[in-house]
Amino acid sequence: MAGLDVYALAAAVLMGLGFHGLVTQPHPLKRLLAVNVFGNGVFLALIVLARRLPDGPDPIPHAMVLTGIVIAVSATAFGLALVRRQAQDRERGDD
Amino acid sequence: MSLLGALIIVCGLFFYLAGTVGMLRFPDVYSRLHAVTKADNVGLGLLCLGCGLLFQSWSKAALLLVIWLLAVTAATVGCHLIARNRLQQGDDAE
Amino acid sequence: MTEMLPVLAVFLPMLGGVLVFLLGCGPRNAWSVLTVMLSLTPSLLLVQQVAAVGTVEHHLGGWAPPLGIRLMADGLSALMILLTAVVGGLVSMHALGHFAERANAARNFWVLWPLLWGSLNALFLSADLFNAYVTLELVTLAAIPLVLLAGSAQAVNAALRYLILALFGSMLYLAGVALVYGLIGTLDMQLAAERLSGAGWVLDLAAALMVTGLLVKAAIVPFHLWLPDAHGGAPAPVSALLSALVVKAAVYLLLRLWSGPLFEPLSQPAAAWLLAGLGVAAILYGSVQALRQRRLKLVVAYSTVAQLGYMLLLFPMAGLLAWQGVIYHGVAHGVAKAALFLAAGNILYQLGHDRIVDMRGSGSVLAISFGCFALAGVSIMGLPPSGGFLAKWLLLQGSLQAGAWWLALVILAGGLLAAGYVFRVLRAAFQVPDPDAEEKLPEVRHIGAMMRWPMLLLALTAIGLGFAGEPLLTLLGDVPGRLG
Amino acid sequence: MTLSLFDGLTALLLVILAWRCLVVPDLFRGIVLFVVFGLLLALTWARLDAPDLALAEAAIGAGILGVLLLGTWRALGSPRSGETPASSLSRWLQIASGLGSALLAGLVAWALHLVPGSEGGAGTLAVEELPLPATGQPVTAVLLDFRSYDTLLETAVLLMAVVGSWLARSSLLDAIAGNDATTDTPVVPALVRLFAPVLLVVGAYLVWAGAHSPGGAFQGGAVLAAAGVLMALGRVLGTAPNVGWLLRLLMVLGLLVFISAGLLLMPTEGSFMAYPERWAGLIMHLVEYALALSIALSLLLLFTGAPGLRRLG
Numbered sequence: 001m002a003g004l005d006v007y008a009l010a011a012a013v014l015m016g017l018g019f020h021g022l023v024t025q026p027h028p029l030k031r032l033l034a035v036n037v038f039g040n041g042v043f044l045a046l047i048v049l050a051r052r053l054p055d056g057p058d059p060i061p062h063a064m065v066l067t068g069i070v071i072a073v074s075a076t077a078f079g080l081a082l083v084r085r086q087a088q089d090r091e092r093g094d095d
Numbered sequence: 096m097s098l099l100g101a102l103i104i105v106c107g108l109f110f111y112l113a114g115t116v117g118m119l120r121f122p123d124v125y126s127r128l129h130a131v132t133k134a135d136n137v138g139l140g141l142l143c144l145g146c147g148l149l150f151q152s153w154s155k156a157a158l159l160l161v162i163w164l165l166a167v168t169a170a171t172v173g174c175h176l177i178a179r180n181r182l183q184q185g186d187d188a189e
Numbered sequence: 190m191t192e193m194l195p196v197l198a199v200f201l202p203m204l205g206g207v208l209v210f211l212l213g214c215g216p217r218n219a220w221s222v223l224t225v226m227l228s229l230t231p232s233l234l235l236v237q238q239v240a241a242v243g244t245v246e247h248h249l250g251g252w253a254p255p256l257g258i259r260l261m262a263d264g265l266s267a268l269m270i271l272l273t274a275v276v277g278g279l280v281s282m283h284a285l286g287h288f289a290e291r292a293n294a295a296r297n298f299w300v301l302w303p304l305l306w307g308s309l310n311a312l313f314l315s316a317d318l319f320n321a322y323v324t325l326e327l328v329t330l331a332a333i334p335l336v337l338l339a340g341s342a343q344a345v346n347a348a349l350r351y352l353i354l355a356l357f358g359s360m361l362y363l364a365g366v367a368l369v370y371g372l373i374g375t376l377d378m379q380l381a382a383e384r385l386s387g388a389g390w391v392l393d394l395a396a397a398l399m400v401t402g403l404l405v406k407a408a409i410v411p412f413h414l415w416l417p418d419a420h421g422g423a424p425a426p427v428s429a430l431l432s433a434l435v436v437k438a439a440v441y442l443l444l445r446l447w448s449g450p451l452f453e454p455l456s457q458p459a460a461a462w463l464l465a466g467l468g469v470a471a472i473l474y475g476s477v478q479a480l481r482q483r484r485l486k487l488v489v490a491y492s493t494v495a496q497l498g499y500m501l502l503l504f505p506m507a508g509l510l511a512w513q514g515v516i517y518h519g520v521a522h523g524v525a526k527a528a529l530f531l532a533a534g535n536i537l538y539q540l541g542h543d544r545i546v547d548m549r550g551s552g553s554v555l556a557i558s559f560g561c562f563a564l565a566g567v568s569i570m571g572l573p574p575s576g577g578f579l580a581k582w583l584l585l586q587g588s589l590q591a592g593a594w595w596l597a598l599v600i601l602a603g604g605l606l607a608a609g610y611v612f613r614v615l616r617a618a619f620q621v622p623d624p625d626a627e628e629k630l631p632e633v634r635h636i637g638a639m640m641r642w643p644m645l646l647l648a649l650t651a652i653g654l655g656f657a658g659e660p661l662l663t664l665l666g667d668v669p670g671r672l673g
Numbered sequence: 674m675t676l677s678l679f680d681g682l683t684a685l686l687l688v689i690l691a692w693r694c695l696v697v698p699d700l701f702r703g704i705v706l707f708v709v710f711g712l713l714l715a716l717t718w719a720r721l722d723a724p725d726l727a728l729a730e731a732a733i734g735a736g737i738l739g740v741l742l743l744g745t746w747r748a749l750g751s752p753r754s755g756e757t758p759a760s761s762l763s764r765w766l767q768i769a770s771g772l773g774s775a776l777l778a779g780l781v782a783w784a785l786h787l788v789p790g791s792e793g794g795a796g797t798l799a800v801e802e803l804p805l806p807a808t809g810q811p812v813t814a815v816l817l818d819f820r821s822y823d824t825l826l827e828t829a830v831l832l833m834a835v836v837g838s839w840l841a842r843s844s845l846l847d848a849i850a851g852n853d854a855t856t857d858t859p860v861v862p863a864l865v866r867l868f869a870p871v872l873l874v875v876g877a878y879l880v881w882a883g884a885h886s887p888g889g890a891f892q893g894g895a896v897l898a899a900a901g902v903l904m905a906l907g908r909v910l911g912t913a914p915n916v917g918w919l920l921r922l923l924m925v926l927g928l929l930v931f932i933s934a935g936l937l938l939m940p941t942e943g944s945f946m947a948y949p950e951r952w953a954g955l956i957m958h959l960v961e962y963a964l965a966l967s968i969a970l971s972l973l974l975l976f977t978g979a980p981g982l983r984r985l986g
Contacts, residue, residue, distance in 0.1 A: 007721065008785040010684035014691055015364065016778030021695035022357055023770040024762055028349055029700060029745065033707050035357045036738075037691045040714055042364045045785055047721050049371040052790020053797065057722040059811035060796045061370065063820060064319055066729055066812070067827050068363060070891055070968075071326050073733050074834035075356050077975040078330065080745045081838030082349040084978070087749050089342040165871070172864045179858060196945040200932050203829060207925045210836075211918065249822045251947035255795035256802065258822045300836055304829060311826065323826045330830050334837035345841065368784055374794015391784045 008048045014041030028086070032079045039072045100148030107141030110134045124181050132174040136167050191238055195247045195260040197231035198270065199311045206303035214292075214299050218285055221299045225281045228306050232274040239267035240664050246316075254317070254377035261316040264666035265448075265516065269313040269441055271664075272520050275650065276433045276527045277306055279643040283531055284426040286639030287538075294338050294424075305331035305430065312438050318366045318376045318450070321442055322359060325406065329355040332435045335427045336419050347418035354405055354415055358439075361402030368395035369450065381450035388453075396454035400443065400464070407439035409501065410471040413494045417478075420490040425534020428486065432493045432530060433523040440500045440519065447504065448512075461504035469599050471498025476606030480613065485533045485543035488610055489526070492569060495603065496522045502584065502600070506591040513662055514583030520661065521568055521576030521654050528565035528647035532558050535640055539633050545617050552618035554633050557641060559618050564648035566611035568655075571604040576654025683720065687713055700749070704742045711735030724887035725812045728879065732895035737972050740902055744976070813883050817957050821946050825931045828964060831971045832925060839980050865907030872900035880965040884954075890927075890961045894968030901973035913981030920970070920982060927967030931960050 018038025043065045050061035117130025143163045147156035205224030247260040288295035308327035373384040408416040475495025503515040535558045537543040568577035588596040694706035718726035876896035883889030904910045935946040
């Protein structure tokens with residue numbers, strides 16, 4: 001705990017922005033982006049905490065974030081496939 | 096040697112600045128592309144050169160050269176594709 | 190062998206899923222059946238082992254916590270694994286019949302469902318806060334593609350909504366885990382429970398984030414919006430699995446955290462009553478919505494929204510009876526809801542639709558399906574001698590013991606409302622048809638034994654749970670130490 | 674950490690990019706801003722002593738995800754219909770959501786300021802125990818040894834995501850194909866011929882390097898997948914309606930090797946994923962290469978969105 005950590009601040013603001021975006025944005029792709037912004041805020045918080053160890057950065061949050069990134073990207077990729085399918089269905093419905 | 100390196104890096108940064116200003120201020124896509132790719136390629140080249148001088152190591156300099164070459168190739172192709180796409184779609188969309 | 194069982198309970202089902210992914214279902218579903226056997230055996234052996242010797246632990250990679258991850262099967266885990274095995278096994282049998290004519294859907298089902306089974310077991314065995322996040326994501330990402338098996342545009346919409354909310358929920362949970370790790374530097378639940386006492390308001394914030402995330406995942410009102418479409422739109426076996434097991438997984442984790450690291454923040458009166466208030470809202474809202482639905486599967490889906498609410502009533506009561514009651518409710522509801530969804534699915538299959546108004550008079554033709562619906566409904570209403578009755582009885586006693594008499598009133602009101610929506614369906618089905626509308630009765634499709642027996646067995650189990658209280662509550666064991 | 678100009682600017686830019694990305698009405702701009710946000714995040718990871726994450730973010734978070742986002746935008750319709758509808762929430766609800774978000778951000782920021790960090794916890798132990806595991810790189814040691822179970826499970830998540838997007842039946846590559854100004858020029862195939870081998874080498878190197886320096890199966894796999902994406906865009910690889918068994922085997926190879934290494938050695942070693950000391954290094958390398966292959970293929974298939982792949986001309 002040393003002084004003001006701008007990255008901790010940024011992490012908190014990213015979480016706030018992500019939440020706000022998720023609530024207010026109607027487009028599913030935008031909402032996926034918002035969730036990802038929120039998630040990146042969480043990851044940033046973890047890495048900020050990892051640096052508070054006196055002897056070198058703590059590898060465990062690093063591994064947690066790496067796992068988190070892969071999970072978030074997998075889920076987002078699946079979500080994007082659903083967004084495309086939704087658009088296809090809508091097009092077919094319009095015809 | 097390190098002074099020379101620093102000087103070259105500052106020069107490179109100037110090119111970056113010029114390129115960015117060009118991208119923000121130029122009126123149409125083509126001249127913006129021109130500003131970004133040309134000035135940034137030179138800027139990156141100078142940056143790599145400067146860093147190479149600072150490191151004082153041939154292997155690192157070679158690595159920086161590879162980075163520059165890859166970046167230049169990618170930027171060139173990207174620029175080509177954007178311009179081409181623009182040309183086909185016409186300028187009316189602006 | 191004993192200490193290997195938890196690992197086998199996670200990975201044998203997953204290997205089965207991978208096997209089907211590689212080789213397909215095989216002739217006459219050989220690989221599917223093998224997969225079910227692979228999944229059932231270690232689960233049941235593990236439950237038997239826990240019943241015999243108590244808690245089974247496994248240190249993965251030989252590393253003890255806090256460095257490594259621990260798998261732990263205590264009474265609560267064993268009970269949930271048993272529920273998964275019973276419901277999963279019977280629904281698997283139903284699925285063999287259900288997907289018999291759709292080869293492609295069958296193949297994907299038999300890839301995803303064993304993976305889901307393994308993931309659920311992994312979640313129930315997890316004793317590590319971050320590992321619980323990973324297993325929650327596994328459960329979600331195995332469950333959502335299953336919704337897509339319905340193939341309709343509506344299912345796609347529901348799946349997308351479900352995915353976005355679930356992803357957000359797990360990120361909220363992870364944010365809480367990050368704070369906990371920052372506070373004490375360990376992710377093991379037991380170690381965290383020991384070190385977290387008196388951690389101040391940061392722990393409260395972490396608890397709020399984790400609990401909110403789990404509430405989103407568990408579809409508790411006001412986060413229930415995705416549930417009815419997803420559960421109502423999916424194929425019947427999938428709906429049964431989602432309602433009986435998948436949403437329960439998030440609630441299970443909530444209970445696990447309450448009995449462990451998050452006991453202090455969740456036991457503060459304000460937090461406990463807030464959660465119970467959400468539970469009450471869920472019971473009332475879900476039941477009223479279920480009364481208003483026109484389609485049978487949606488009635489059952491909204492009933493899930495309502496029944497999940499009971500599980501939140503634990504927090505202000507915080508006693509032995511309430512603990513037993515809530516968990517028994519989870520088990521009884523799981524079995525009964527699986528039976529209801531299979532019955533609703535069979536009715537839909539036989540009639541070709543599930544509009545309640547058009548079911549007039551079909552009760553006499555579809556006596557078995559509606560009979561099962563009624564039997565499972567008895568448990569949902571909480572009438573004796575069913576499992577639901579035993580659970581509600583424990584909950585009522587728990588609430589009176591804690592002096593929370595108005596929670597007892599809510600429990601009774603919820604039972605009455607449940608009776609309302611169950612009888613509404615049965616009334617429509619068994620109403621004597623108008624003599625002049627005789628020709629409106631449609632052709633009824635025949636269902637095979639594979640689709641009839643699992644439904645029947647599940648419905649009978651739902652009633653039978655009323656007599657199984659003694660052994661199951663013994664398996665559950667003592668309350669978590671904190672309650673004393 | 675002292676407050677430096679660089680850190681201040683980076684943090685501020687992160688926030689501004691995230692904000693713009695979420696509020697611009699044009700979908701395309703939002704996506705581009707998100708990709709830039711990802712790249713800046715990669716820089717931030719590097720600044721915060723997390724080079725592993727920097728590589729992963731650049732390759733997976735900004736790279737693969739960026740391509741997926743842009744491809745999805747293409748598939749959504751004509752480029753000019755990218756405007757997203759404004760929020761349907763009432764003004765008051767929007768303000769309430771803004772206030773709630775601000776409250777959340779404030780609480781989290783204050784909590785992060787107070788939290789002491791994890792001294793004496795698992796992290797300290799992990800650093801102290803580092804000579805013990807077969808791999809000397811701390812993050813790889815956590816991923817493949819101390820907490821290898823999480824890594825194994827997350828590979829299953831990737832598999833589920835691929836199966837899920839097949840079920841959604843929306844091939845991205847077919848949506849991108851069609852008359853496209855970017856494909857009928859000789860420059861693109863030339864670029865693919867030049868870059869794909871380079872990327873393949875870099876990816877393989879990253880997997881190999883994971884044992885002793887930043888890198889590993891995920892970073893390497895993502896770069897390999899990027900090579901595949903490039904080849905797909907350059908019409909070297911195309912989609913096929915069915916998956917061959919070899920492709921399916923490669924997709925689950927990492928999972929299979931990981932699980933079987935754990936299960937087969939469990940009777941002798943006493944616990945899952947504990948390896949005998951002599952063979953631990955070899956087994957972990959094997960696992961890592963198998964994982965990288967499966968990850969690369971899965972990410973590539975998430976991009977093409979179709980079950981199969983085949984070689985074109």
